[in-house]
Amino acid sequence: AQKVTQAQTEISVVEKEDVTLDCVYETRDTTYYLFWYKQPPSGELVFLIRRNSFDEQNEISGRYSWNFQKSTSSFNFTITASQVVDSAVYFCALSELGGSNYKLTFGKGTLLTVNP
Amino acid sequence: DVKVTQSSRYLVKRTGEKVFLECVQDMDHENMFWYRQDPGLGLRLIYFSYDVKMKEKGDIPEGYSVSREKKERFSLILESASTNQTSMYLCASSSYMGDEQFFGPGTRLTVL
Numbered sequence: 265a266q267k268v269t270q271a272q273t274e275i276s277v278v279e280k281e282d283v284t285l286d287c288v289y290e291t292r293d294t295t296y297y298l299f300w301y302k303q304p305p306s307g308e309l310v311f312l313i314r315r316n317s318f319d320e321q322n323e324i325s326g327r328y329s330w331n332f333q334k335s336t337s338s339f340n341f342t343i344t345a346s347q348v349v350d351s352a353v354y355f356c357a358l359s360e361l362g363g364s365n366y367k368l369t370f371g372k373g374t375l376l377t378v379n380p
Numbered sequence: 381d382v383k384v385t386q387s388s389r390y391l392v393k394r395t396g397e398k399v400f401l402e403c404v405q406d407m408d409h410e411n412m413f414w415y416r417q418d419p420g421l422g423l424r425l426i427y428f429s430y431d432v433k434m435k436e437k438g439d440i441p442e443g444y445s446v447s448r449e450k451k452e453r454f455s456l457i458l459e460s461a462s463t464n465q466t467s468m469y470l471c472a473s474s475s476y477m478g479d480e481q482f483f484g485p486g487t488r489l490t491v492l
Contacts, residue, residue: 273420297478309470309483355422361478367438368413368481372422 266291268358270371277346278379285341285374287356293317298332298339299357299368309355315339346378383407384484386471392490399458401487403471411477412454414438414446417468417486429454430477461491 267290277283289298300312313323315332323330327344343350356371387402405412413428415438425438427446435446443465447455454473458465468488472481 299480301483306485307468308485309472311480311482314480359478367425367428369425370423372420 266293266296266358266360266369268356268369268371270354270356270374272374273372274375274377276377276379279348280345281378282342282344283346283376283378285343285354285356285376287339287341287371289337289339289356289358291337291358291360293360295361297359297361299359300330300339300341301355301357301370303353303355303373305352312341343376346376348378348380351376351378384471384473384482386469386484386487388487389485390488390490392492393458393461394492395462397458397461397491399461399489399491401456401458401469401471401489403454403456403473403484404452405454405471405473405482406452407473407475407482408451409473409475409482410451411474412448413472413474413481414444414454414456415470415472416440417470423470426456461489463491465489466491 269288296317298315301309303309329342331340353373353375355373357368359368384405393399411430414426415423417423429435429448445457468486470486471484474481
């Protein structure tokens with residue numbers, strides 16, 4: 265069965281600090297997708313990134329970067345020079361594509377608080 | 381602008397009532413999903429639908445049913461609401477399995 269673990273329940277940083285959110289996953293499939301979503305205080309989940317299991321290239325988008333390592337089954341998310349607006353709950357998720365198991369399994373989320 | 385809308389942001393019901401939560405998407409997506417979100421438990425899948433009139437159980441379907449009569453609309457039904465169904469309910473849709481899911485704003489349901 266697929267599983268996503270976000271070991272950090274809460275992280276608190278001061279503005280301009282870099283912060284890394286950890287995500288470790290378990291799956292038996294060789295074909296899968298990994299996602300990160302952001303849930304700001306308003307409540308609506310916002311898609312940040314999708315990565316397929318065949319693409320281990322790291323990705324950078326502005327202050328956001330993602331490090332995907334199949335060898336350690338990790339898909340970590342780093343925010344550089346954090347800002348107060350980055351305060352949110354961040355979810356990592358996994359979608360297997362084999363068989364009929366199409367569901368998206370979420371981690372329990374990491375609450376990030378960026379203090380001014 | 382793509383959109384998933386949910387009928388209510390906040391809802392208060394009494395134990396034993398039948399509750400309908402409605403979700404509508406305007407992206408012509410095949411797949412729709414209902415999740416509940418609880419503190420410390422993250423998002424858990426209740427039901428999903430990959431086509432009109434088709435549905436599949438998720439991880440926690442007990443106490444819930446769903447209906448999808450039209451492609452754009454996916455309803456979650458609590459046949460007899462109980463206090464342990466107090467939660468945030470999130471609807472989502474996607475164009476194909478494995479694609480990103482677009483989420484609605486959520487309905488915070490309180491059952492008294």
